[in-house]
Amino acid sequence: MEIIVAKSAGFCFGVDNAVKKVYQLLDTNNERIFTFGPVIHNDQVVNYLKRKGVKIVNDIDEVNEKGHIVIRAHGVTPVIYKKIKDKGLILEDATCPYVKKIHNLVEQKSSEGYRIIIVGDKNHPEVIGINGWCNDNAYIVNSADDVEKLKKSDEKICVVAQTTITKEKWHEVNEALKEKFENILKFDTICSATTKRQSEVEEISKVVDLMIIMGDKKSSNTQKLCDISRKHCPLTFKVETSLDLPQIDVEKIKKIGISAGASTPDWVIEEVIRKMSELNNQEVTKNEVNQEDFN
Ligand code: F3S
Secondary structure (H helix, E strand, C coil): CEEEECCCCCCCHHHHHHHHHHHHHHHHCCCCEEEECCCCCCHHHHHHHHHCCCEEECCHHHCCCCCEEEECCCCCCHHHHHHHHHHCCEEEECCCHHHHHHHHHHHHHHHCCCEEEEECCCCCHHHHHHHHCCCCCCEEECCHHHHHCCCCECCCEEEEECCCCCHHHHHHHHHHHHCCECCEEECCCCCHHHHHHHHHHHHHHHHCCEEEEECCCCCHHHHHHHHHHHHHCCCEEEECCHHHCCCCCCCCCCEEEEEECCCCCHHHHHHHHHHHHHHCCCCCEEEECCHHHHC
């Protein structure tokens, strides 16, 4: 049995940076550490940090002590920055620079009179954060059907993307927007780490019998990887840890592909690879695919 592990599996730059910031704070100071929402969509990491005394808050008003507060990679609205300042908390800003770039763009274009359109999930913290930089005034659309509900208008619009949506969705929504608006300025703000991860999953899922995608059940980028994989490989399984692994019929399954969402630590990925080889009592060839092959 051959196992193909996607080179892009696991932490992206932004998540890695945010998690390291919390670990560094734990190492270097004795003051209270808060994170605004879970720093990462991964229960194992979050539970470990909780045991070390890190407190998750979902509202700055919940904080009644002094200390450091970490803003995770998803970013937040200007209102949250103000509340942090007013409370006298020490800001540890781990907003991913790619997300920060969208905040700046949205703030700028909104001040120039553009209506902002965000292509993404209206309930996702990243999208909520972006919307805050245009006074919560954006239209948020997640499909061509959502665009259908908008009124035709000659207002100037500026379109940006949640960093983790698929290129397919971006194109579909932009095609639909052309029917509604004449004056469109668009910025494809999909993160290249996301695009690489998705294209690698697509390529691997075409050549394997079974695909394992690791990630937290709340992680939207993991779910997108599963959706892409299932188009080519119906035997696609989403697992959070090695305990969720399916039984594998080694007579039928000759090649297995593995990838993981941006919030999956390397040790979880390694554990799954090890368990799969044990489960099947087989010699496993770990075949690292080079991303450059797909570019
Ligand atoms: Fe940043 Fe891209 Fe990760 S936007 S948080 S590096 S998926």
